[in-house]
Structure formats: structure tokens, C-alpha cells
Amino acid sequence: xxxxxxxxxxxxxxxxxxxxxxxxxxxxxxxxxxxxxxxxxxxxxxxxxxxxxxxxxxxxxxxxxxxxxxxxxxxxxxxxxxxxxxxxxxxxxxxxxxxxxxxxxx
Numbered sequence: 001x002x003x004x005x006x007x008x009x010x011x012x013x014x015x016x017x018x019x020x021x022x023x024x025x026x027x028x029x030x031x032x033x034x035x036x037x038x039x040x041x042x043x044x045x046x047x048x049x050x051x052x053x054x055x056x057x058x059x060x061x062x063x064x065x066x067x068x069x070x071x072x073x074x075x076x077x078x079x080x081x082x083x084x085x086x087x088x089x090x091x092x093x094x095x096x097x098x099x100x101x102x103x104x105x106x
Contacts (some may be wrong), residue, residue, distance in 0.1 A: 007022050
């Protein structure tokens with residue numbers, strides 16, 4: 001909960017948490033943002049030979065980016081055109097490619 005973007009973090013069952021993360025801002029003013037990576041360390045856990053994904057510990061969720069900037073490249077699964085456009089990644093596993101987006105700001 002040190003990151004103000006986390007709105008809720010609820011323990012659902014053994015080694016699983018449901019987290020709601022929401023971060024908003026103006027990239028022209030802030031110049032950079034910290035985003036939660038799918039492999040980010042939220043808590044410390046001992047890794048064993050069988051691995052984390054095999055034991056059911058993985059990352060799942062939805063990442064949405066609203067932007068009016070020109071998007072040069074992205075790998076979003078869904079795009080809703082508009083002003084702003086909405087780019088959405090449905091993250092089902094750490095084994096999937098990481099979300100990627102390149103913007104032209106001016």
C-alpha cells in the first residue's frame with residue numbers, strides 16, 4: 001500500500017491477492033510515471049524448484065491506457081478509438097509478452 005495507485009489489496013486465498021491499481025496524471029507535467037510491472041515484487045516469497053507459475057502464483061489483470069497522444073506502436077489486444085483513445089491489455093500470465101506502447105508526445 002506504499003504506492004498510492006493501489007486502491008485496494010485483498011487476500012483471496014492462499015498466496016493470492018486481488019489488487020485494484022489506478023494511477024492517473026498528465027505526462028506533459030510529470031514527464032514520467034512508475035507503473036506496476038507484471039513481474040514486480042509486491043511481497044517477498046521463497047521460490048522452490050517447482051517454480052511460481054506451476055504452484056499457481058501468477059499475475060492476472062487488465063491494464064488500460066487512455067491517451068490523446070499519437071500512438072506509434074503498441075501490442076494492446078483491444079483499442080477503442082475516441083478522444084482519448086483507450087488501449088487495453090488483458091494479462092492472463094507472466095508468460096505472456098509484456099504490454100508495450102510507444103507514444104509521440106508532440
